[in-house]
Amino acid sequence: MRLTQPADGVPLRLSASTDPEQVLCDAAAAGRELAIRRLASWFPELNLDALARSADGDGAALLTIGRDSNSSPMLDEFDALVARVAALGPRVRASKDARADAPGLLEAMSQRGRGGQPVLDPVRAAAELSEGTTLTLNDVGADLASLHGICNDLQRALVAGVQVNVYLSEADAPGFGQHWDDHDVIILQAKGSKYWEIFWPGALNPSKGLVSREASGASVWAGVLHPAQALYIPRGWPHSVKGFTGDVSAHFTIGIHRTKLVDLLPALFNSDPGEWSTDPINVESALAAKRRELVPYRSSGVVAAATALSGNGVVTMDLPGGAIFADADQSAGCDGALGGPGGMVQFTKADLPVLSHLAAGETAYSEAHTAPEGPTISNDDLAVLSAAGLVQCHRDG
DSSP states (O other): EEEOOOSOOOOOOOOOOOOOHHHHHHHHHHHHHHHHHHHHHHHHSSSSHHHSSSOOOOEEEEEESSSHHHHHHHHHHHHHHHHHHHHHHHHGGEEEEEEEEEETTTHHTEEOGGGEEEEEHHHHHHHHHTTOOOOOOOOGGGGGGHHHHHHHHHHHHHSSSSEEEEEEOOOOTTTOOOOOOEEEEEEEEEOOOEEEEEEESSSSOOOOOOOOOOEEEEEEEEEEOOOTOOOOOOOTTTEEEETTTOOEEEEEEEEEEOOOOHHHHHHHSSSSSGOOOOHHHHHHHHHHHHHHHHHOOOOHHHHHHHHHHTTTEEEEOOOOOOOOOOOOOOGGTTTTEEEEETEEEEEEEGHHHHHHHHHOOOOOTTTSSSSSSEEEOOOOHHHHHHHTOOOOEEEEE
């Protein structure tokens, strides 16, 4: 495998798809079905099969987390993340009285550490939380190994981008007030309890900038979310949340950013009909390229990648928008090209076994792994796939 030109701007081919691409497309389709089955063990009451084949959810749902609901690993990781306020920078936010980024809140919860960098002070933070402050860590999915699997499965099942935010509060903090989001969310309650109320959408298929964030219909459900419970709220459904005095609450919000028709219209109107392709794989590849533009790039980080290269590393493939293909460099003996946010990976038929294994949602292992339970991948190939943004690397166990 080798890395070539960036994926952005690669023209849609008019040529027919190749056999290697068909193999990878079939594997990716199988991986999507596998992701739906795995998610069903997490959320038995959620009709993921129907959700995966629709543009919007048809209603909110209270869920019981069916798989191991022990949230301790999540909370341990959360504590470690919170302590690194300086490293997380703008991803850390504080709100109070439904006001996001209220002035001085983060400063009041922090002290100066080494080099003068702000570090969260646990005592000060606890005092602010008891006064109604909510602490938020945004986009921490790549930092939470305990949630990586579920995020990757949601990306595959719903062909969407996924972002994880974490909220820590105490007292009867009202969060951000009543509002609706322009993406689906799944709330995972990890510690304490929260009171939620959900309302009918105030408009059909609302979009930011066109419909007021306060637009709302009548209340349809209200209740308390406890640990080992989850809540699914479709895009556009208004909701409000409050905590309880003396009850420290931590919950994870998984935002699911699915592609809407309005996202694809500009590309359709600005393209030349003469360049349109009817080849199924080309069509899906073009849609995947547009979806990928809407998906934030998640990196497993330098430490995780180094761990995978040097020891017991596990490797999974990210295909949040679907598989993107471009013409293979046949002059170099390549049989296909698979695109990621960081570039195109030129591959040969000899690479198909491990690529199709990863595309099917299965795990591969670094060549230095002492007890691999599946195919291994060379360090050179792992470096290429990682540079293209196609894989995530993690320590085994």
